[in-house]
Amino acid sequence: MNNRPVSVSATFILILLNLVFWLVFAVIIAANAHPALPNSPLVKGAMVVLALAAAGALLALLILLGKRSRAAYFMTIGLLGAISLLTILDDFGLADLAVLALNVLPILLLVKDRAWYLQARPEAFSSP
Numbered sequence: 001m002n003n004r005p006v007s008v009s010a011t012f013i014l015i016l017l018n019l020v021f022w023l024v025f026a027v028i029i030a031a032n033a034h035p036a037l038p039n040s041p042l043v044k045g046a047m048v049v050l051a052l053a054a055a056g057a058l059l060a061l062l063i064l065l066g067k068r069s070r071a072a073y074f075m076t077i078g079l080l081g082a083i084s085l086l087t088i089l090d091d092f093g094l095a096d097l098a099v100l101a102l103n104v105l106p107i108l109l110l111v112k113d114r115a116w117y118l119q120a121r122p123e124a125f126s127s128p
Helices: 006-030 041-066 070-089 094-112 114-118
Strands: none
Touching: 006 041, 006 070, 006 094, 041 070, 070 094, 070 114, 094 114
16 A cells, blocks of 8 residues: 555645635735625734644645654544534535535545555664
């Protein structure tokens, strides 16, 4: 199982799309281009910081998943699950459905390919 399955590559692409979504969302809020947000700079600043933190966490987890980190596997499922739950608990609309799909699909693919992520890496057993 040294070769990366297609579904693992699809998971990486979906997580990357999720990361880009959070970056774009942060830019939209920072540029004052989101009409539905309150005018409070503190609220907008907090939302920008949280969106950038989500993007940064997804980037770090994506890199670690590529290295088959066991901890990153579980943290990725946890982060995407938490984002999914927060999406459901918010006012739910069509855009929220797209965001929910962008979070749930990678979770399903991660669970499907858990053996690939959780198996011991061959280089871990090589002698120096």
